[in-house]
Structure formats: structure tokens, C-alpha cells
Amino acid sequence: MDAVDHQSECRKLEQQLRQLQQEKERLLLLEQDVIGYVRSKIDQLLKVMGTLPLRQEELDDATLLALDPIGIIAESFSQVLEHLKETNDDLVVARDELKAIFNATGAAILVVDENLCLHSCNPLAVERFAVDARQAVGMPLAEAIPDCYGLLSRSFLEDLVTCQQGERTIEMCFRDYCYSLVATPVRDSNDHVFFYVLIFSDITERKKTEDSLIEAETRLTEILNTMMAGILIIDPTNHQIVDVNHMAAKMIGDTPDKIIGSICHRYICPSADGQCPLTDLNQVIDNSDRILINRSGEAIPILKTATIIELNGKSYILESFIDIQARKMAEQALRESEQRYRSLYTAMKEGVAIGELYYDEHGVAYDYVLHDVNRAFAQMLGLSEEELINRLATEFYGEVPPNLHILDEVVKYGIPKEYELPLPKLGKVFHVSVSRPEKDRFASIINDVTASKKAQQEIERLAYYDTLTGLPNRVLIKDRLQQAIAQAQRSRALVGVLALDLDHFKKINDSLGIGCGDQVLKVVADRLKGHVRQGDSVARMGGDEFVILITGINAQNDIVTAAGKILDLLAEPVSIDEHELVSTGSLGISMYPTDADDVDLLLKHADTAMYQAKETGRNLYQFYSPDMNARAFERLFLDSDLHRALERDELELYYQPQIDLVAGKVVGAEALLRWNHVNKGQISPVVFIPLAEESDLILDIGNWVMERACLQAKEWYDQGYTELRVAVNLSARQFRSDLPEIVARVLRETKLPPHLLELELTESLLMERPELARTILNKLRDLGNHLSIDDFGTGYSSLSYLKHFPIDRLKIDRSFVKDLTVDPDDAIIVEAIIALAHGLRLNVVAEGVETEEQFEFMRQRGCDEVQGYVVARPMPAAEFGEYLKQSARLPEQHAR
Known part of the structure; x- marks a missing residue:
């Protein structure tokens, strides 16, 4: 039974109940009338009997007369009661039927009174609206089911209560269901509404169907419109x-x-x-x-x-x-495109051939014919287009075409292919791309690659040789080493692998340019090629690294002799333009089978030994030993840690005072870098500075040193030390054209007066590129900086050059100071440096002064300033600050 049938049945039962109720009320009124009439008759009888002195017989007769109408009334009353009972029974049956329908209907039903308070609800309403039937009865609908009540519009509720005429219908959705709500008033015999029946018919599926239809219609409209x-x-x-x-x-x-x-x-x-x-x-x-x-x-x-x-x-x-x-328009465009294609087809440089395969009765391809070719393809073959079109391939080749099987696969399976077609008779090689435009036909694009094949062969040759020097490259030397090992296994001979790296080659590139460096590499390559025996090999591995392969030797001494000769060759000066350069080298040596029997390991061990030779002092050779691997790994890890040292704030500046021997006071401090490694403790600059100089990390470290030193000098300046210079060493990598801008930025950011910053440079750095050096130094002098030559006397020592540079002071290298009190030659050199420097109006600073005798020597010879352990060791900034407070002047024994 659907919702409509339920509503109809409910209405019929409501009508029957209303009629029975009215009948019951009528009978009750009749009963009350009869009872009132009987009561009045009895009252009359009692009055008569109370006032008349009747005999017993008369009394009985009078009673009978009085009871006659009462009996009639009683009989009628009995009939009324019987009819009332039957009516009440019918009413109970009707109510039971209504209750059964009420509980079993497929609609949720709420019965509310005229004040919209819940009177009753069926089980489905309890389920759908989560109503507690026992507690909710008598509660206002707004409290019993607030969620549902909130969905009913105000106008719907007002119409329901005020109009009280007929049904009210509304559609609503609540808790995953959609309902058609029909609200029907129930009236009594006086047409007064005492109940409202709210029937919630489930229309969820109907709404889904309607929504689906609307969605389908919308989709169809969208499809049509798109x-x-x-x-x-x-x-x-x-x-x-x-x-x-x-x-x-x-x-x-x-x-x-x-x-x-x-x-x-x-x-x-x-x-x-x-x-x-x-x-x-x-x-x-x-x-x-x-x-x-x-x-x-x-x-x-x-x-x-x-x-x-x-x-x-x-x-x-x-x-x-x-x-x-x-x-x-598209067809016209297609025609025009075809015309353009035909023009392109005719004019294109690539050859084009369109043909058809011929098959026998078994489906085997035996020949093909060209239906169309362009001019370029005909010219590749030295023929005309007419000589090729409609000509069988067998006639052209004089045999079965060599590309027949490839064309057959393309035509059968439709998969494009590319292949090379050599034509020995013509001395040519074609590269062909073939596809299937339609059944049994093929279309080929042909390129004459004869020249490129020859070039490729040349490229393959060059792939094994270094283009700059003409030496074998890494690939070829590894192959030759593999062959040498195989030969040595048979002959039980030794094989020597020498890894060569030029010393300080980077400085040549940086100072004189890459072109000059390339010329040096060529000279070195020529010398090595002219030196090695027939059967030995020299290869360039890249950069300034070479490998010399020595075969057919029986003793290690043969390698020693060869290594010594190689170092002697490299030590000879190289003349490049107006420059005469000395480029030494470091050699690392590994031996087969002593050190390894594998190509890569032999090369690796030789490389490891070469780095050890560099660390030992350069311009020498070093044989590989197993403990070198540990040192190489240590060096690798140290290099990795150095890259993180700045981030971890592991670098620190120490300061060593410089004493003015005339004024007897501290006038400067040299900033010296220290590395406080988190695991290894303090690491000497001698160890880590060379590592930094091999990469751009030295630039970051150099800038950090300059900034930190200037900040510290500014702090001392603010404390009253207004004439205290701080000296910073510059590396060769820092000495670039942008150095003045970097220095200016640091001074600007730290607010340090420029004359309190002293920049120390080496002689060799200045003399590598004197013109550039002069330009940079002049800009630094214009900024107001002091400039000094560090380690003077260990490099070029050319005062004729120095007079052209805006230098303020020279620092005598400690190697001359160390033995000057016992070595007359050192004493003479120091005196000469002081005299010549003063002649050029330069101040002189002696570094490495460690004894009182050395101190006294410098003072007597007129040296301007000293620096060394005799005065104070390098110390952290905080300790140096305390030193300044306690050492405003020299101790008495150091006073002039």
C-alpha cells in the first residue's frame, strides 16, 4: 500500500470515527433526558404518597399507576444503553483498525493537538525522527523534533493553525530522506479542530528519479550545446x-x-x-x-x-x-598544402622515393618499383628522375635489392624503420627512413651521409686522443694499460703507472690566461712524448694531469730512473711569449702486480701517490703505499669538513701584536686564522689553507677573515685604540679585479677607518701579473688602506719592480731572522733589506723574532717594527684586548 492509499484509508476511518463519536454524543444526551424525566416522575410520586393517608390497598394501586410510565421509560432507557454500547463497540473496532493502519503504514505520522503539541506518533515516525514516544507526548513539536520542525516554513505553520481549512502540503528533506508532508485537521461535531494529522510520505526515490531526469536533461542540453x-x-x-x-x-x-x-x-x-x-x-x-x-x-x-x-x-x-x-576552405587549404608539399618535395635536399613492392603467389616479396622520386634522390644516384620512375630495383642493382627485406617488413607490419644503405659501386652511404603510407606501398626519405660517416670515423678517432696535445686520452690509456697487464702476465714483467700533475699550474692560468696555460701543456706533452721509449705511452687525463705508462721492465729501479728524468725534463724553463716559466711536477707511481692487478686501481693508486708527493713538497716522485689511502681519505674528509666550518662557526681569528721599536708601543696586529675542528681540535692553517685554495672556498674564507678582522679592529677603535692597525693576508685567489670593491664594502659595513686596515700580499702574487697588480693596488691605496709585502726575500725580491707599486712596508721573512745572530749571510741580507727599503721610503717589519738577541739586532739596525714570540704569541681577540690594556708600552728591557 503506497502513501496515497494510506492517506485515503486514514481519511475514511477518521470519517467513521467522527460519525460514531457524534452518535455516541447524541445517545448520551438522550440518556440524560430520560434520567431527568424519570427523576421528575419519582419526585411527584413521593409527594403524593407523602400527603395522602391511603390504605395499603390504595397505596399498592397508586404505586402501580405511578410505575407504569416509569417501566415504559426504563424500557426505553435500557434500549438506549444497549444502542450506546453497540455504538461504543463499533467505535473501539474502528479505533483498533485505525491504530493498526497508523502503526503499519509506510508513511511517518505525527498527531498534534491544536497547540501543535505532540499527541501521538507511529513507529516509522519514531524511527525517522528519533522521537522518544513516551517522553515526547505532550511536548511542543518544536521541542519534540526540533530538527524537523526547523525545516517547516513559518507560513506553512501559520496557515495550518489560523486557516484551519482543508489540507496543507509541503515537500521537505530531512536526514537523508525526502518527504511529501500532508497536514490534515481533525474536527469534532462542532467543527472545531482538536487534532492535526501530519503524514510524511517518503518520496526519496521519486526525488532521485526526478533529479536524475533533470541531470540527464541538463547533460543532454550541454552535449547538444557543445x-x-x-x-x-x-x-x-x-x-x-x-x-x-x-x-x-x-x-x-x-x-x-x-x-x-x-x-x-x-x-x-x-x-x-x-x-x-x-x-x-x-x-x-x-x-x-x-x-x-x-x-x-x-x-x-x-x-x-x-x-x-x-x-x-x-x-x-x-x-x-x-x-x-x-x-x-579546408579542402582548398589542403589543395594548397599539397601544392606546397609538391614544391617542397621537388626542392628539398633530402631524397624522397615512393614505391610499391611486388609479391609472388606465395606472398613473398621479390622486387619493387619506384612510382615517384624527387630531384634530390635522382641527383644522389647520378641519374634523372625519368630513369628511376617505374624501373625495377633489380635492374638498378643487378641483383636482389639489399634493402628488400626491410621494405617488406615495413609494408607488412606498418612499423617505420631507419637503416643505412651502402652503395659500394657509387662509393656512397645513404641513411633511409621508410614508412608505409598505404597498402603494399612505401615512402622513403634518403640522406646522403657519406661525408658525415667519414666525419664520424674521424670523431671516433678523436674520441681516443686529446685534442689539445694529441696524446691518448683516458679511454685509450686505460685500454693500453689493460693490454700491458695482459702482456706482463704472460712475460712476468712489471708495469709502471706514473701519474703526473704540474705544480702550481693554476697560477699560470689565473695570472697569464688559459691560452698561455694551453701552450705550457703542449710543451710538456711534446717533452714527454719525445722522452718515453717505443712501446711506452703518455696520456693526458684532463687539465694538467698526465699518465705515463712504462712497460717491459724488470725492476723498480727502472721506474726510478724514468721518474727522475721526467722531473728533470719538467724543470727546464718554458718560454711563452715574453714569459719564461718554470713548471715542475709531482709524480705518483704504482706498480703491477705489486700494488694492484686492476686498471682502475692502478690509476687510483698512482693518483694517491701523486697527491702525497704534492703534500710532501712537490717536484718529486712518490711510490704508492697502502697507508696512503688512509691519508687520502683523511684529506677528503678534511676537505668536506672545511666546507662546513664556516656554517658551524669553527673558524677563529688570533691576533699577534706588532711593536713599533721607535715609539715602544703596540701599533698593529696581524690576524691569523685558526680552525677549531669539532672532533680533531685545532688544525693548523698549513694543513687547511692549501685545501681551501684548491677551490673557491678560499674566497669565502678570505672575505670572512677580512670582515671579522675589521669588526674587531672597529671594536678596539671604539675602546680608544684609534691608531691600532689590523693586518690581513690575501691569497692569490682573492687578488682579483673586484678586490677593491670587496674591501670598500667591508669597510663601509664595519665603519672601520680605512687607514687601520693593512693588506699583506706576497711578491710572487704581484709579479705574476704586474700591470693588473698595479691597478688593484692603486685602487686600494685610494681607499686609504696600508699595503705590505709579506715574506719578503723569498720570491722575486726585485726592488726595481717594487718601486712601481704603492707599497707601505716590507715584512722580512722569518727564514732570514731565524739564524741572523749565527749566520753572517742572513745578517747581511737583513741589513740590506732594511737599508734598501728605507731608501725607497718603505717601513720594515721583521716577523718571527723569537729571541732577545734577534730583537736587539733589529732595533740596532733601524728596523721599524717587530713581530714574534719574543713580544707575544698569537692570541684570541678577548685575550688580545687584555694584552692591549696591560701593554700600553713595551717592557723596560725592550725600550729603545
Whole structure:
């Protein structure tokens, strides 16, 4: 039983209940009338009996007379009671039936009184609305089911209570269900509403169906509106357009609302008399050329299809059409494209050949013929196009074509292929790309790669040789080493692998340019090639690294002799332009089979030994030993840690005081870098500075040192030490054209007076590129910085050059100071340096002064300043600050 049947049955039972209720009320009124009448008669009888002195016989007669009408009334009263009982029984049965329907109905039912307080509800209402029937009875509906009550509109509730006429219907959704709510008032005999029955019929599925239909209709509309074809739906009875999609409206040039309702022949395929040729439903058009008249009256050729469709039980004509004008334009464009293709085909440099395979009765390809070729392909073969077209391939080759099987695979399976086609008779090689344009046919693009093949062979040759020096490269030397090992295994001989790296080669590149460096590499390569024996090999591994392979030796001494000669060769000066350079080298040596029997390991061990030679002192050779690996790994890890030292704040500056021997006070401090490694403790700059100089890390460290030293000097300046210089050493990598800008930025950011910053440079750094050095130093002098030559006397020692540089002071190297009190030569050199420097108006600083005798020597010879352990060791900034407070002047024994 559906919701409508339930509502109808409920209404019938309500009507029966109402009638029975009215009948019961009528009988109750009748009963009350009878009882009142009897009571009045009894009262009259009692009055008579109380006032008349009757005999017993008379009394009995009088009683009988009085009881006669009472009996009649009693009989009637009894009948009324019986009828009332029957009516009440019917009412109970009707109520039981109504209750059964009430509880079993498929609709949720709420019964509320005239004040909208809950009177009762059926089990489905309890389930759907989560109502506690026992507690909710008597509660206002707004409290019993607040969620549901909140969905009822105010107007619906007001109409229900105030109007009290007929049913009220509303649709609502609540807790995953949709309902049709019918509210019916229940009235008593006086037509007074004492209950409202709210029947919630479940319409969830119907709503889903309706939503699905709406969604489907929306999707269909969207599909129609996104189609590239115009769509019209026409009523054949009156030729009116009932629907139109966006494309049709666009082509017609009007809005859909103006098009709908108009006659179709106004726009599409009118006949000569202006009438549409579609006059009935039997005419179906499939891809027929027609004319569309747009709003402007322009005739547009279209390709139209008309079919019959059914909509809501009625037949309609669906016309779809596309603009043939666009297709014709495309066809014209295609023709033009084909013409361009033909022109390109004729003029293109690549050869083109289109042909067809011939098959025998067993499906085996035995020949092919060319149906079309372009001029380029004919010229590749030295023939005319006419000589190739329609000519069998066997006639051209004089045998089965060598590419027949490839063409057969492409034609059979349709998979494009590329292959090389050598033509020995012509001395040519073709690269062919072939595809299948249609059945049994092939199309080939041909390139003459004869020249490129020769070039490729040359490239392959160059792949094994270094282009700069002409020496074998890494690939070839490894192959030769592998062959040498195999030969040595058979002959039980030794093989020596020498890894060579030029010393300080980077300085040549940095100072004189890469071109000069390349010339040095060529000279070295020529010397090595001219030195090695026949059967030995020299290879360039890259950069300034070489490998010398020595074979057929029986003792290690043979390697020692060869290594010594190589170092002697390298030590000879190299003349490049006006420069005469000395480029020494470091050699690392590994031996087969002593050190390894593997190519890569032998090369690796030789490389490890070479690095050990560099660390030991350069310009020497070093044989590999197993403990070198540990040192190499240690060096690798140290290099890795150094890259993180700045981030971890492991670097620190120490300061060593410089004493003015005339004034007897501290006038400067040299900033010396220290590395406080988190695991290894303090690491000497001698160890880590060379590592930093091998990469750009030295630039970051150098800038950090300059910034930190200037910040510290500014702090001392603010404390009153207004004439205290701080000296910072510059590395060769820092001495670049942008150095003045970097120094200016640091001074600007730290606010240190420029004259309190002293920059120390080495002689060799200045003399590598003197013109650039002069330019940079002049800019630094313009900033106001002091400039000094560090370790003077260990490099070029050319005062004739130095007079052209804006230098303030020279620092005598500690190697001359160390033995000057016992070595007369050192003493003479120091005296000469002091005298010559003063002659050039330069101050002199002696570093490494460690004894009182050395101190006294410097003071007596007129040295301006000293620095060394005799005065103070290098110390952290905080300790140096305390030193300044306690050492405003020299101790008495150091005073002049």
C-alpha cells in the first residue's frame, strides 16, 4: 500500500470515527433526558404518597399507576444503553483498525493537538525522527523534533493553525530522506479542530528519479550545446522550431529564444517558393547539401541530416548540419598544402622515393618499383628522375635489392624503420627512413651521409686522443694499460703507472690566461712524448694531469730512473711569449702486480701517490703505499669538513701584536686564522689553507677573515685604540679585479677607518701579473688602506719592480731572522733589506723574532717594527684586548 492509499484509508476511518463519536454524543444526551424525566416522575410520586393517608390497598394501586410510565421509560432507557454500547463497540473496532493502519503504514505520522503539541506518533515516525514516544507526548513539536520542525516554513505553520481549512502540503528533506508532508485537521461535531494529522510520505526515490531526469536533461542540453554541428528540433505539423542548440543559434546569428517558435524554412533550405521541402515525417535526409539563410540574409552552404525522433510520445524532426563553407576552405587549404608539399618535395635536399613492392603467389616479396622520386634522390644516384620512375630495383642493382627485406617488413607490419644503405659501386652511404603510407606501398626519405660517416670515423678517432696535445686520452690509456697487464702476465714483467700533475699550474692560468696555460701543456706533452721509449705511452687525463705508462721492465729501479728524468725534463724553463716559466711536477707511481692487478686501481693508486708527493713538497716522485689511502681519505674528509666550518662557526681569528721599536708601543696586529675542528681540535692553517685554495672556498674564507678582522679592529677603535692597525693576508685567489670593491664594502659595513686596515700580499702574487697588480693596488691605496709585502726575500725580491707599486712596508721573512745572530749571510741580507727599503721610503717589519738577541739586532739596525714570540704569541681577540690594556708600552728591557 503506497502513501496515497494510506492517506485515503486514514481519511475514511477518521470519517467513521467522527460519525460514531457524534452518535455516541447524541445517545448520551438522550440518556440524560430520560434520567431527568424519570427523576421528575419519582419526585411527584413521593409527594403524593407523602400527603395522602391511603390504605395499603390504595397505596399498592397508586404505586402501580405511578410505575407504569416509569417501566415504559426504563424500557426505553435500557434500549438506549444497549444502542450506546453497540455504538461504543463499533467505535473501539474502528479505533483498533485505525491504530493498526497508523502503526503499519509506510508513511511517518505525527498527531498534534491544536497547540501543535505532540499527541501521538507511529513507529516509522519514531524511527525517522528519533522521537522518544513516551517522553515526547505532550511536548511542543518544536521541542519534540526540533530538527524537523526547523525545516517547516513559518507560513506553512501559520496557515495550518489560523486557516484551519482543508489540507496543507509541503515537500521537505530531512536526514537523508525526502518527504511529501500532508497536514490534515481533525474536527469534532462542532467543527472545531482538536487534532492535526501530519503524514510524511517518503518520496526519496521519486526525488532521485526526478533529479536524475533533470541531470540527464541538463547533460543532454550541454552535449547538444557543445556539439560542433547545429541542431534544430522541428514540429512537422506546423514546421515550428521547438528547440535549438548554441551552434545553430550562432550560425543563424540570433538568440535561441528568438529562433524557437519561428518557422524552420525562414532559416534552413527554403525552396524557390519559400516553403520548406520537409512536408511530412516520411522524408529523411542523410548528408545532403542545403542552404542556411542567416539573420543577415547570407546564404551559407551546409551539409544537413534530418531524422525522426520521439519526444514525450510525439514525433519530431531533428535536423543537424555543419558549415560546408569551412570544409571547403579546408579542402582548398589542403589543395594548397599539397601544392606546397609538391614544391617542397621537388626542392628539398633530402631524397624522397615512393614505391610499391611486388609479391609472388606465395606472398613473398621479390622486387619493387619506384612510382615517384624527387630531384634530390635522382641527383644522389647520378641519374634523372625519368630513369628511376617505374624501373625495377633489380635492374638498378643487378641483383636482389639489399634493402628488400626491410621494405617488406615495413609494408607488412606498418612499423617505420631507419637503416643505412651502402652503395659500394657509387662509393656512397645513404641513411633511409621508410614508412608505409598505404597498402603494399612505401615512402622513403634518403640522406646522403657519406661525408658525415667519414666525419664520424674521424670523431671516433678523436674520441681516443686529446685534442689539445694529441696524446691518448683516458679511454685509450686505460685500454693500453689493460693490454700491458695482459702482456706482463704472460712475460712476468712489471708495469709502471706514473701519474703526473704540474705544480702550481693554476697560477699560470689565473695570472697569464688559459691560452698561455694551453701552450705550457703542449710543451710538456711534446717533452714527454719525445722522452718515453717505443712501446711506452703518455696520456693526458684532463687539465694538467698526465699518465705515463712504462712497460717491459724488470725492476723498480727502472721506474726510478724514468721518474727522475721526467722531473728533470719538467724543470727546464718554458718560454711563452715574453714569459719564461718554470713548471715542475709531482709524480705518483704504482706498480703491477705489486700494488694492484686492476686498471682502475692502478690509476687510483698512482693518483694517491701523486697527491702525497704534492703534500710532501712537490717536484718529486712518490711510490704508492697502502697507508696512503688512509691519508687520502683523511684529506677528503678534511676537505668536506672545511666546507662546513664556516656554517658551524669553527673558524677563529688570533691576533699577534706588532711593536713599533721607535715609539715602544703596540701599533698593529696581524690576524691569523685558526680552525677549531669539532672532533680533531685545532688544525693548523698549513694543513687547511692549501685545501681551501684548491677551490673557491678560499674566497669565502678570505672575505670572512677580512670582515671579522675589521669588526674587531672597529671594536678596539671604539675602546680608544684609534691608531691600532689590523693586518690581513690575501691569497692569490682573492687578488682579483673586484678586490677593491670587496674591501670598500667591508669597510663601509664595519665603519672601520680605512687607514687601520693593512693588506699583506706576497711578491710572487704581484709579479705574476704586474700591470693588473698595479691597478688593484692603486685602487686600494685610494681607499686609504696600508699595503705590505709579506715574506719578503723569498720570491722575486726585485726592488726595481717594487718601486712601481704603492707599497707601505716590507715584512722580512722569518727564514732570514731565524739564524741572523749565527749566520753572517742572513745578517747581511737583513741589513740590506732594511737599508734598501728605507731608501725607497718603505717601513720594515721583521716577523718571527723569537729571541732577545734577534730583537736587539733589529732595533740596532733601524728596523721599524717587530713581530714574534719574543713580544707575544698569537692570541684570541678577548685575550688580545687584555694584552692591549696591560701593554700600553713595551717592557723596560725592550725600550729603545
